Amino acid sequence: MRLKYPHIAIGALAALAPVLQFEDLVPAETYYDIVSNDFKCETMSCFNTIKDSWDAITYEGQKNDGLQLLSKMFRLCRWFIDSDSIKDEFREPEKAEDLSDWLESAYNFLAMTDYPYPTDFVMPLPGNPINEVCIKIDSCSDRTSILERIFEGISVYYNYTGAVDCFDLDDDPHGTDGWIWQGNIMLVASLSALIDVSERVNVFGPCLVRTGYQEPLLDAYITAHDDFKSALKLFGSKIIFSNGLLDPCSGGSVLEDVSETIVALTENGAHHLDLRAATAEDPDWLLQQRATEIKLIEGWLNNYYQAKKGNFWRIKVMIFGYFLVYMPLSL
Numbered sequence: 001m002r003l004k005y006p007h008i009a010i011g012a013l014a015a016l017a018p019v020l021q022f023e024d025l026v027p028a029e030t031y032y033d034i035v036s037n038d039f040k041c042e043t044m045s046c047f048n049t050i051k052d053s054w055d056a057i058t059y060e061g062q063k064n065d066g067l068q069l070l071s072k073m074f075r076l077c078r079w080f081i082d083s084d085s086i087k088d089e090f091r092e093p094e095k096a097e098d099l100s101d102w103l104e105s106a107y108n109f110l111a112m113t114d115y116p117y118p119t120d121f122v123m124p125l126p127g128n129p130i131n132e133v134c135i136k137i138d139s140c141s142d143r144t145s146i147l148e149r150i151f152e153g154i155s156v157y158y159n160y161t162g163a164v165d166c167f168d169l170d171d172d173p174h175g176t177d178g179w180i181w182q183g184n185i186m187l188v189a190s191l192s193a194l195i196d197v198s199e200r201v202n203v204f205g206p207c208l209v210r211t212g213y214q215e216p217l218l219d220a221y222i223t224a225h226d227d228f229k230s231a232l233k234l235f236g237s238k239i240i241f242s243n244g245l246l247d248p249c250s251g252g253s254v255l256e257d258v259s260e261t262i263v264a265l266t267e268n269g270a271h272h273l274d275l276r277a278a279t280a281e282d283p284d285w286l287l288q289q290r291a292t293e294i295k296l297i298e299g300w301l302n303n304y305y306q307a308k309k310g311n312f313w314r315i316k317v318m319i320f321g322y323f324l325v326y327m328p329l330s331l
Contacts, residue, residue: 003236011238013299014253015272015291019228021252030251035111038130038246046134049149050107054100056146061096069100074151078165102169103150106157112271114246117281124160127281132156237261238300241294246270263296265289 002012020026039047040080060066071079081268109122110130117127126132137153144152158167232239232254241254243266265274276291 010304013240015242015275016249017247018252026252031248034248034251038111042134046137049137053150057096075166077168111248114270232258242274244273247271
């Protein structure tokens, strides 16, 4: 809003705004690389277990009774059923990929909400939840299979309170399906994961099939946003881009100052950490970042109202001068 309507907004604080997450501006794999690095920074064994789990899920899903085994192992409320066993014409056959998507969603949100204290922003979670997930994965005995380790770890995200008896892969309490639709139709973010650097295969391809849009149309729409950097430099002012480098959204945000009044504040925090309520666990860098944001915003407001006050007195002088010059002539 500040960029498009500067006469309406005096300034803006854009917390983890992936405004550059478009084709040819930021590498498409950046988002998932950050998710991967968040887990790598805990332990490589944790990361490698997650990485190896995708092939393990696919392998199990291809067995004759593999879908039933996965359903039991991950305590699914509605067990997987293959196409040969379906009697309900409105029910589609489940795939092992559905389980992978469910797990991937958890890893994405864990990276976004890796706060240093307990929260219930997306799900009830402990402080430093990625660390807790990795502790669960790494502390399993040597006899524990990869997928059993994954279940132990993912339960930190989906069942930290211990109140969930079974899991519904289609449950969407936060309306993320709507976000996925908007992310592919309104502002088409370029996101993908390469197998050799992240855990998952390309996620943008399936989206093209689901939405029914063809590649050329999306390409034309994406490239329409390529001048955003130039727009910031030429027309932008009084914008703070605050970033937490743990958050995968930071990969598409502005990480360096663009000008004296378009400032990037970058630290190793999670999603919108600077906008959350203050707590005793807040690190010193976060306190300093909030103080810097307040100082910048106060400066913008003071300058605005000083200028407005000056304009007010100039108008009063002009009106007074008008009466001094023209009123005597009419008497």
